[in-house]
Amino acid sequence: MAHDVQHYNLDQKFDFTAATKKSIFTVLIIGAALLVIGIVMAMFGGHHEEAAEAGGHAFHWYERLYANLWINNVYFTGIAIIGVFFFAIQYAAQAGWSAPISRVMLAFGNWLPFAGILMIVTFFVANHDLFHWTHAYLFDKNSPEYDKIIDGKGAFFYWPMAKGTFPAFYILRMVLFFGFWVFFFNKFKKISAAEDQLGGTSHWFKMRSWSAYFIIFFAVSSSISAWDWVMSIDTHWFSTLFGWYVFSSWFVSGLSAITLMVIFLKGRGYLEMINENHVHDLGKFVFGFTIFWTYLWFSQFLLIYYANIPEESVYFIERLSSDVYGPFIFVNLGMNFFLPFLILMTRDAKRNGIFLKLVCTLIIAGHWVDFFLMVQPGTLGHNGGIGFMEIGMFLIYGSSVTLVVLGGLAKGNLIPKNHPMLEESYHHHI
Amino acid sequence: MEKDKNFILGVYDDEDVLLHAVSEVRASGVKIHEVFTPYPVHGLEDVLGYKRSRLPIAAFLFGMLGTTLALTMQLYMMRFDWPMIIGGKDHAAIPDFIPVTFELTVLLAAFGMVGVFMVSSNLKPWAQPRIFDLRSTDDKHIMAIDIANNTSMEVAKIQEILKSSGATEVNNKSFE
Numbered sequence: 001m002a003h004d005v006q007h008y009n010l011d012q013k014f015d016f017t018a019a020t021k022k023s024i025f026t027v028l029i030i031g032a033a034l035l036v037i038g039i040v041m042a043m044f045g046g047h048h049e050e051a052a053e054a055g056g057h058a059f060h061w062y063e064r065l066y067a068n069l070w071i072n073n074v075y076f077t078g079i080a081i082i083g084v085f086f087f088a089i090q091y092a093a094q095a096g097w098s099a100p101i102s103r104v105m106l107a108f109g110n111w112l113p114f115a116g117i118l119m120i121v122t123f124f125v126a127n128h129d130l131f132h133w134t135h136a137y138l139f140d141k142n143s144p145e146y147d148k149i150i151d152g153k154g155a156f157f158y159w160p161m162a163k164g165t166f167p168a169f170y171i172l173r174m175v176l177f178f179g180f181w182v183f184f185f186n187k188f189k190k191i192s193a194a195e196d197q198l199g200g201t202s203h204w205f206k207m208r209s210w211s212a213y214f215i216i217f218f219a220v221s222s223s224i225s226a227w228d229w230v231m232s233i234d235t236h237w238f239s240t241l242f243g244w245y246v247f248s249s250w251f252v253s254g255l256s257a258i259t260l261m262v263i264f265l266k267g268r269g270y271l272e273m274i275n276e277n278h279v280h281d282l283g284k285f286v287f288g289f290t291i292f293w294t295y296l297w298f299s300q301f302l303l304i305y306y307a308n309i310p311e312e313s314v315y316f317i318e319r320l321s322s323d324v325y326g327p328f329i330f331v332n333l334g335m336n337f338f339l340p341f342l343i344l345m346t347r348d349a350k351r352n353g354i355f356l357k358l359v360c361t362l363i364i365a366g367h368w369v370d371f372f373l374m375v376q377p378g379t380l381g382h383n384g385g386i387g388f389m390e391i392g393m394f395l396i397y398g399s400s401v402t403l404v405v406l407g408g409l410a411k412g413n414l415i416p417k418n419h420p421m422l423e424e425s426y427h428h429h430i
Numbered sequence: 431m432e433k434d435k436n437f438i439l440g441v442y443d444d445e446d447v448l449l450h451a452v453s454e455v456r457a458s459g460v461k462i463h464e465v466f467t468p469y470p471v472h473g474l475e476d477v478l479g480y481k482r483s484r485l486p487i488a489a490f491l492f493g494m495l496g497t498t499l500a501l502t503m504q505l506y507m508m509r510f511d512w513p514m515i516i517g518g519k520d521h522a523a524i525p526d527f528i529p530v531t532f533e534l535t536v537l538l539a540a541f542g543m544v545g546v547f548m549v550s551s552n553l554k555p556w557a558q559p560r561i562f563d564l565r566s567t568d569d570k571h572i573m574a575i576d577i578a579n580n581t582s583m584e585v586a587k588i589q590e591i592l593k594s595s596g597a598t599e600v601n602n603k604s605f606e
Binding site: 301307 | 472473482486490517518519525526528529
């Protein structure tokens with residue numbers, strides 16, 4: 001009944017048991033093994049045809065490794081930052097229902113420092129193999145390879161340095177974004193921890209202000225990071241919708257990860273105050289934002305298809321008419337729209353852990369495919385595809401992120417015990 | 431006795447009392463016809479034991495109808511009735527049809543849902559509303575019990591149950 005007084009254990013901490021760690025490590029090792037198989041296969045197989053190719057530069061197996069690193073860097077950075085973003089949204093919107101699970105969202109931010117380091121290191125290691133615009137000759141007017149379009153975009157990467165030297169502006173943005181994201185994440189963590197100690201509503205108000213600042217910063221930085229990290233791979237091509245498209249892909253996979261984590265914790269006996277009403281709300285978010293992603297995907301596709309301007313449509317021609325990537329366009333739509341849409345449509349499915357587990361897993365794998373389709377065609381061309389290397393790298397990254405996130409979660413109180421809206425959350429009823 | 435004519439009304443002041451009263455009255459074997467409240471009371475449909483509405487199924491079916499209608503309409507127009515080449519595309523350029531398909535799906539789902547709701551709730555424009563107690567639009571919760579549905583129990587007994595469940599008044603109401 002709505003007005004009974006409940007007594008929950010608010011001091012519970014997530015116990016990161018050795019058994020859980022062991023099973024995550026097992027996945028990590030399986031991933032590493034698959035990756036090694038993939039690398040060995042790429043090193044010794046399929047070399048001859050590429051060497052015979054006239055004109056284009058020879059393909060090396062490590063390019064595929066770099067592309068995989070980049071896909072997972074971008075994808076898991078997104079999941080991590082969406083955890084922080086969704087946390088901030090709760091405060092900015094003054095939401096009460098989500099109070100007990102807000103620490104779960106915030107915990108995803110623990111991956112951000114790792115993601116930032118990996119991203120910068122990968123950029124410098126992979127360089128030419130991922131980003132065509134890093135070639136200096138593109139900006140040299142006397143070179144036969146001079147590219148007028150890329151030269152026009154050069155300042156966006158190289159300012160204030162000379163074009164073709166060191167991409168100062170690009171690196172500055174990367175450092176700035178990760179720096180501020182980690183700063184905001186730490187700020188939230190600090191305020192949240194202080195609230196546990198001292199109580200009162202002042203921390204909540206403070207958090208709301210900082211959340212608003214973060215959301216403003218994230219609105220700009222999420223779009224620009226999408227151009228920098230993903231769109232610049234296809235350097236000639238551009239889409240004005242791309243920032244939002246990448247953001248929506250991040251958002252729905254981040255929401256799925258949060259939902260999976262909540263269901264996992266609930267299954268372990270934590271978060272007793274979370275019932276099917278809260279799970280229903282998470283399910284609605286996942287359901288709604290799969291449609292949001294589809295809406296943006298399709299809006300981008302339809303305008304390019306309808307207008308049929310060569311410099312725009314090349315992006316989809318490269319993918320749709322390719323034997324390697326063509327089928328995955330439809331896999332992408334099936335996994336990220338049709339299946340979640342039909343499975344999660346009814347109310348009962350959104351309140352039922354099994355359906356949500358199924359759909360969230362599907363979406364997390366599906367949006368990896370989405371990023372695979374953004375990165376690989378522009379970097380590897382017909383040498384790409386989904387093989388052992390892709391699956392192995394995804395498992396390695398996925399299990400590392402899980403380790404880091406759960407490790408961060410185990411450090412503090414699982415529930416913000418002095419959150420002023422906890423009581424409201426207990427009585428959440430929809 | 432004729433159904434849907436003669437009612438016993440329990441009048442309640444407080445929503446908490448009402449919620450407990452509904453459970454008590456139902457537990458004592460009395461079948462409740464309807465409860466009228468001035469504002470939505472959380473958890474009332476649970477204690478009344480209402481089944482979930484089947485309206486979403488109707489919405490889904492009408493939505494599917496909209497999808498089918500839109501696709502067949504556009505295919506017929508653009509491919510068979512008056513084929514035109516637009517932007518160098520195939521006559522049956524399915525991606526072009528999606529926006530219209532989406533809109534018709536939403537439109538028919540919404541209209542269908544409203545229509546089904548009106549029919550199932552008897553909200554015809556010419557329907558005469560039956561007012562059990564005017565105060566249910568102000569500050570009182572009214573529990574209506576159809577006497578014809580509770581013939582196994584004496585009227586006085588039902589009135590007694592209502593009184594003991596916390597009703598401030600127990601009235602009778604008959605409709606023509």
